[in-house]
Amino acid sequence: MASNGEVQAFLALAGGLRISAVYVALIILMGAFLAFLVINQRRTKLVGIGDGGHHAVARMIRVHGNFCENAPFAMASLILLPLLGASPLVVHAVGLLFLAGRIAHAYGLSRTAGSSPGRVAGMIMTLTSSLISAASLLALVLIR
DSSP, X not given: OOOHHHHHHHHHHHHHHHHHHHHHHHHHHXXXXXXXXXXXXXXXXXXXXXXXXXXXXXXXXXXXXXXXXXXXXXXXXXXXXXXXXXXXXXXXXXXXXXXXXXXXXXXXXXXXSSOOHHHHHHHHHHHHHHHHHHHHHHHHHHTO
C-alpha cells in the first residue's frame, strides 16, 4: 500500500507531465504548421524539391528548419524536468518561452531574410528557455 507521501509525489509527477504534454503537443502542432507552409510555398512556386531558386521558398524552408533544429531540445527538457521534480513554474517558463520565441522567430524570418525584431526576440526567448532548461536539469541532478 502506498503512503500518503508517495501518492502526493505521484500526483505531482503526473501533473507536471500533463503540463509538459500540452507544450510538447503545441510544439508538434507548430512543426506541422510550418511544414504545411513549406509545402504551400513549394506548391505555389511549382517546386518539387529544394527551393527552385525562389527566395521565398528558401526562407520558408529555413523557418521550418530552424524550428526543427531547436524543438527536440525543448521537448526533451519538457519531459525530463517534471520527471526530475522541477516545479510546474519552471516547466511553464520553459514551455512558454520556447513557444513564444519560436513563434516570434518564425514570424520575423518569414517576413525578411535580414535582421528583424521578431528574429531577435525569438532567439533571445529560445536561448533563455534553453538556459533555464539546462540550469534546472543540472540543479535537479547535482544539487538534490
